[in-house]
Amino acid sequence: MNRWRGNPWAVLVTLSLGFFLTLLDLTAVNVAIPSMIESMGASLDEVLWVINVYILVLAALLIAFGRLGDVFGPRAMFVAGTAVFTAASVLCALSQDPAQLIAARAVQGLGAAALAPQTMTIIIGTFPPERRGTALGVWGAVAGVATIAGPTLGGLLVSSAGWRWIFVVNVPIGLLVFVLAVLLVPDLRHGARRRVDVLGVVFAAAGLASLTFALTEGQRYEWNATIWCLLGAGVLLLAVFLVQQGKRQRNDPLLPFALFRERGYAVMSFVSATVQVGMIGLFLPVMIYLQSVLRFSAVEAGLVMAPAMVVSAVVSPFAGRLADRLGGKYLLMASLALFAGGMAWLAVVAEVERAWWEFQPALLVVGVGIGGVFGPMVTVAMYRVEPAMAGAASGVLNTIRQIGTVIGSAAVGAVLQNQLATSLREEAAARAGELPETVRDRFVSGFESVARSGTAIDAGQSGAAIPLPPGTPAEVVHDVQQAAASVFGHGVVDAMGPTLALPIAVIAVGAVSCLLVRRREGDRAQEPAGTARG
Structure with missing residues (x-):
């Protein structure tokens, strides 16, 4: 096994499996809501917390754990995060009431926050510059595959074995990732000793938690005074965090402002949020339409989307390779245009009575667009980032993506309603x-x-x-x-057009913003982001 230790492709498979688990649980639980309500006697509010507490903890702690990876080593944090996530999955499966399940899901979110930002950091440190875009394209393809695999796999497990198996299936995969990480992933360190900014962690986590909770729960609580107070508190805490970080820029800050002085990273951070708004804007109304109007089961609805995600997974590594050779700017703009165009086509095709195959041309265009986004986006974002800042950069980029998910869910849900x-x-x-x-x-x-x-x-x-x-x-x-x-059928169809218009417009803004990136931003060589030790 020693000859495989540090092998870039073996490392990539290990990291992708771990990353896949964290994304799978963002979507798989949704299809189990009716089953959870029935088996545990839970209220809808309690079951929604099973979903939202995972997002809340994940979004609040990504920046902190990204920086902790720089301090203690990304492999150590990845292994620890995998262990916590797997153990929490066992607790989820064994939960006897909603309170136990919500608590276990919070711990699961903690594990996901610990392992997710390390994946990008280790990929950058393991792959040489000329192959990094391809690797990041594979890593990006995992996001698309997990998005569709979640509802499909979740529907199969719930209908055949029960909702607990959504969590049981994580355990063998988590154990495999843990073993492979210990045996194969190199220990990337940067030599300098770093300290943990505890106060920054507190401010960032509290601010992001308040903001995420308010945006996630605002619609359910009809945007009452408490929600607006939480929004205000979140903004205030994040402002205090930025001021505190400004004073620590020469003393191991949690958020190095130098990251955003690099135009490519700053623009791609914004683009990553627009992409997540687009993903939510696609799946939320379309899944409702397929199941509520066309009467597809959760599994059938997932399978309708599956070809697009397969295309996305196939395209993504090639897009990453092109980003290595040509730079990611125009490739990313074209991919975002295809993403938006496919969604617009889908809005036109949707009618009260449609066969599943009639959506495939539009969805395949969407799949090509999504496949061409993630690899180039991450390549452009990370290629000038210094090795010592890779964990922080990854944590911030992933946090902005999750905030985009939360904002997109709230905004698209509000427009749809x-x-x-x-x-x-x-x-x-x-x-x-x-x-x-x-x-x-x-x-x-x-x-x-x-x-x-x-x-x-x-x-x-x-x-x-x-x-x-x-x-x-x-x-x-x-x-x-x-x-x-x-x-209801005609009402949903009539509502889909204006609802999809929002994410289409947001993606278009993201595409135009790519013009701000310096030409051929992704095509220069970068020094390896770390040195490997046993």
Whole structure:
């Protein structure tokens, strides 16, 4: 096994498996919500916390653990993070009530935050400059594969074995990653002794946690005073963090401001957030449409998206290789344009009745676009970063991506709900005239609860709760149900266009911002980011 130690491709496989686990659990749990509610007697609010606490801890601690990787070594942090994540997966699978599961998921997020930023750091330190873009392209492809594998694998496991197996499946993979990391991943150190900025960790974690919580939970709590106070507190704490970091720039800061003096890194940080808004903007409305309107199961909906993600995974390493040779600027702009164009095509294709194959041309364009984004984006971002700053740079870049995910989820969800409320109200009013006069008012008023029920991902979703008076004839009940299903289907389709317009516009802004990157930013050689020790 010693001859494989430090082998760049063996290291890449190990890191990609670990990174895959952290991303898989961002999406796989979503399809298990109904099963968790039923088996544990949990409320919807409690189960949503099972999802959100993982994102909350991950986003809050990525910067801190990225810097801790610089202090203690990225391999040590990757191994420790893998161990914590795997142990927490066992606790998740054994949880007997919602409180235990939420606590275990928080620990799982802690492990993910520890291992995720180290993957990019170790790749940069292991691969020579001329092959680094290809490696980062493979690493980026993992994000696309995990995005689609989560709902698909989650749906298969929930339907065949139960929701606990979503976490059980992590254990053998986590153990394999742990063993491979100990045996194969080199110990990359930079010689200089560094100290941990404890106060910076506290300010950054508290600020990001407040901001993430407010954005994630704002819609559910109707943006009340508490949510706005948390938003304000998050912004204030992050401002204090920046001031504190400004005073420590010569004394091992958690956030080196020099990172953002490099134009490529600064622009790519922004682009990474726009890409995540685009990913959320694609999957949230489209998965609802496939399951609620076309009546696909979670597994079937995932399989509809699968070809696009396979294409993305195939394209990504080649895009990274092209970024090595030509620079990533224009390749990234073209890929973002394809991503946005494919989404616009998808919005045009969506109708109340469609076969799965009718979406494939648009989705394949999306897949090519996504595949061409991650490798060049990370190559351009990291190629001027000094070796000693690699962990901090990776942590900040990943944190900005997660914040983009949270902001995108909140913004796209708000637009979708707003558009649904409008479109369903109009559709209900239009269809009410076809029903008996005694049920028309009930039919229209039933859709007023759309803000709560209209975005539920459920194959039986009608978008309304319509209480009919006792003794209503069966044929009238049938007509009302048929009309409600029609209203909901057309309402979702009508809402998709304006909803997808938001992420399309954000991606377009990201593409234009790439013009700020110096030409051929990714094509120069860079010194190896670290020296390997046994």
